[in-house]
Amino acid sequence: MKIALVTGAYKGLGKEICLQLAEEGYTVILTARSMEKAEAAAEVLRQDHGHVLARTLDVSNEQEIQQLAEWVEAEFGHLDLLVNNAGINSKDNPDKEVFMKNFRLDMLDAEQVLEHIRINSIAPILMVKHFRQLLRRSSRPVVVSIGSWLGSVSVKNSGGHYSYATSKSALNMMNKAMALELKEEGIIAVVVNPGWVQTDMGGSKAPLTPEESVNGIVNNVIKRVKIADTGKFLQWDGTEHPW
Ligand SMILES: NC(=O)c1ccc[n+]([C@@H]2O[C@H](COP(=O)([O-])OP(=O)(O)OC[C@H]3O[C@@H](n4cnc5c(N)ncnc54)[C@H](OP(=O)(O)O)[C@@H]3O)[C@@H](O)[C@H]2O)c1
Secondary structure, three states, X not given: OOEEEEOOOOOHHHHHHHHHHHHOOOEEEEEEOOHHHHHHHHHHHHHHOOOEEEEEOOOOOHHHHHHHHHHHHHHOOOOOEEEEOOOOOHHHOOOHHHHHHHHOHHHOOHHHHHHXXXXXXXXXXXXXXXXXXXXXXXXXXXXXXXXXXXXXXXXXOOOOOHHXXXXXXXXXXXXXXXXXXXXXXXXXXXXXXXXOEOXXXXXOOOOEOHHHHXXXXXXXXXXXXXXXXXXXXXXXXXXXXXX
């Protein structure tokens, strides 16, 4: 049985990733901070798409990560695919002051920046810390962390937006450091830019639907990556993204 776990997955890209993985035959563990929301999303996906289980997970809580790994160990004994999808972006915050604390130098707030780094950069690596032994038991263990073109130092061409851009940049380095450390264990770990996608975070003007983006991630990345790719920063179409 192929087992996949997706974080932040009751809506947006995460939910679509669960849907397409279930259609590919994975048993999918759909996680979200709210058990109610996770269960509601899993229930919808179960009806038409396959085997989807719901669990609670706040990725900023390492104890919850550890407890979830213990549950997966007891239920399945291994993990084939981990998708670190959960993420925050201060631009979504309806409070203009909070937004400015992340976007503009004269209002920059260290705690806001650190919160983005905790969730967007460190949590994906803590997930691997706790799921490492379960991943090692897979014949082809894959970790996909959802990054962003906004985390590319070479692509950035406008000022401000400190917290999110910095956290996604840091994710690239955290992933590379972890991927190279675990390479000999056969764990393939990549960061993927999903493109600009129509979700609550991406907004309605985005050119890509979640279905299109995730179709690319599943078919061009999840199915194709090899150990030689570990540590890479990829596009949703499978090509390499500039750092
Ligand atoms: N949409 C785009 O254009 C785009 C572009 C580049 C990268 N991305 C990345 O794609 C990923 C998915 O974003 P999306 O576009 O699908 O946006 P979204 O619909 O806003 O989804 C973000 C998800 O992350 C969850 N989350 C936030 N903090 C969490 C935490 N501490 N623990 C667990 N879950 C948490 C949210 O749950 P709550 O509702 O509970 O907060 C939500 O389910 C993110 O990593 C994002 O940075 C998106």
